[in-house]
Amino acid sequence: MSKLYAGARINALRRTHQLTQSALADKLDLSTSYLNQLENDGRPLTATVLLQLMKVFDVEASYFSPDRGTATATRLAETLAMNQGPTMSMDDLLDFADRFPQLAQHIIQPAEVDPTHSSAHDFVRDYFATHKNYIDSLDRLGEELATAIGQPGLRVTRLAQLLDAEYNITVRFRAPDITGRRHFDPQSRQILLRQDLSEAQQCFQLAEELTFLAHAELLDTLTTDQPDLPSEAAIRLAKVGLSQYFAAAVVMPYTRFLEFAQDKHYDIELISEAFGVSFESACHRLSTLQRSGASGVPFFFVRSDRAGNISKRQSAATFHFSRTDGTCPLWALHRAFERQGNITRQVARMPDGRTYLWLARAVKGRTHGFGYPAAEFAIGLGCDISEAPGLVYSQGLNLDPESAAEIGPGCRICPRENCVQRAFPPSGQESIRPAPVQLLN
Template identity: 55%
Template sequence: MTKHFAGAKIRTLRRQHELTQTDMAARLGMSTSYLNQLENDQRPLTVAVLLSLTGTFDVDTSFFSGDREAATVAELAEAFPLVPGTELADLAARYPTLVDDLLTRTRETTGDGLNPYERVRDYFFDARNYIHELDTAAEELAGSLGRQQFRVSRLAALFDEKFGVTVRFHGPTDGPRRHFDHLNRELTLRTGLTEAQQCFQLALQYALTRHRDLLGELSAMLPDDGSRDLAALGLAQYFAGAVTMPYTEFLDYAEQVRYDIDLVAERFGTSFESTCHRLSTLQRPGSRGVPLFFIRTDRAGNISKRQSATRFHFSRRGGSCPLWVLHRAFETPSRITRQVAAMPDGHHYLWVARYVSGATSGFGRPRKEFAVALGCDLDQAHRLIYSDGLELTSQAATPIGPGCTACPRTSCPQRAFPATGHGIGVDFNVSHEAPYVTGS
């Protein structure tokens, strides 16, 4: 069995709790010298120590599995494609702060720095796509409003009583879903929204009104105003989703039906996309659901939404893999498409995807069309109903990649671009099947 070292992760956990090695060792019931050896990768992480760490500090075992580290290694591989992956992995594990600084400087040098949207995406990734303060506050609010069918009317009454705001439900059908008029203290919702959509928009405005300071505190660590504003809005939307789909009630039902998205969506009156997005946030300490990652893409392969608490990595440039099941969803708009997939780093996943579209806005006008997908590590796939009847083995997996420019696979017939950093091999005597051949 391969030994697993987690010194950097243990040290990070200790510093998060502001503990000395002596204090942490005492909590874990081990000697300070043994903890020191663990932190310096002189001793491997054993099952007994792993259970002690997760139980004492209420963290999921995936904290030590290298999820964030794997994403970092994948980005390092894009920046330094000729350096062996083992060396990059060792660098990321031993010197995480140095690597973060190195990647930041690399982005600045190449002009490929993170924009505010990417910073906010990484913010949610670092939080494992779960914001405890907001989620519990949302669940408390939903509980005070009573049963699902009463939440919209009681939220509207709450705005009137608590904030002096009048809610109007019959805004223009071609207007925004929500419009708050500060001057006249009126909140207008577009005509035609479903009950769940009305609840979401009211809860969103509630978060922006009642929890403005908390939103500011949670987003304060981001480096610029644009990122902080985007994060505050994203956090308010997170709160709204958690009011519409309260954590405990939602998780209990999802587990009961083995994450059947259609059944969960029907139970809470939510769309397929909103339901998938909420399913990807169920990581409350002590009450965790399946760690899922949520993706939304258009027909051109542009990923417009991406929420993940795990290691799945996408290229930051060059598009997504055409062999990924997400793209086949456009061909089968009426049903869910499944795939067991393998990434080049050796990790395997179960993916489910479906085509979704927005409402029509009249003849000749385009409407929103996306493919939405949920994925999980293959060792969690049995918990999802979508694994039934599939061969959940590495041999049955479809080889996919992070995107052509970052993918190391040399024999893929679907490759659209050569891999960055690798030379092009030209042989005038052989007609190769692959469109690009890597040089020596």
């Protein structure tokens, strides 16, 4: 297990609370010289000292995670690029983010401090990222309900009976006259389910509606006074996201899902078949398996269209692409459209030296008849290269970081000067030009 050095964050916390090294050392029951070594990264952070720091400063363990600084540093790079500011190396940005976290947050885009400059979707995405895409209370409640209603074949009927008995709501299956997957009519006390839904989709839709009925107080608790949810629109959207999280926990209950995934070495197609869910749903659920003491691989999950617009982005770890610019065309996600129905694999290295295993597959949405195109997306699932040997998708791949494909976070903040796919220079380095292209006469 790698050692954790968190000197900059300990120093920042101490200065924020206006404590001297001696005063903090007393609170932590450490010698001043030992604390000095911790702050200067002369010693790694031990589990005992980490627990003491969490108690003294009332912070989560994730505050000291190196991933936290990476996220802030990436946003700083984007903000500087947007405002034509100076170009700084990622190492310098990481050091700044660690030592001056509050100042870094005020430099980052106005969207970070002014709700009027950001969308509710941005805030909700950050909310789930803060929780590492795992909501323990809802996940356990979903698993409990899954146990109570039983296996596929019985669970939809039992959910309908529960809604009828507890809430006087009737479920009408295979409704032909609705466009969405479900519709709740409060006047008639009916839930209408679209006629083409699979058994798992029916279960999901009923469980999602049940969240607002059975766990309204918990939804309020989870979304009230949350710094990541500063607007009413963000709170409303977060509640929808949380209800969908609960529904996924019912359809794919945590323990059974994790054990099956591990047994099959995270073979997504086998997981999809076993739980009756789509490739996308299985990938999304895999990115949430971070229960304390029983965690899975910390995956990143993304969904993109052909133009590179990322419409879903969930992560149990840290992988950062630009929020304000296009994604890297060398990323495996974009190749998935060329290989319909097949999984594309890629060992990729970011400019900061981190290497990842990515897999991606193109999927199509529901058809609407002749003359109406079906929505197409590429679904991507990635993990740190250290986790790759546990995945079936690592078979036959060279996992050596030195042999990895070099990708970046988007041209505006990517430092790779000689990339043949560069569309425009990084901000602040207008002398750098895309690689020349020879035209035929």
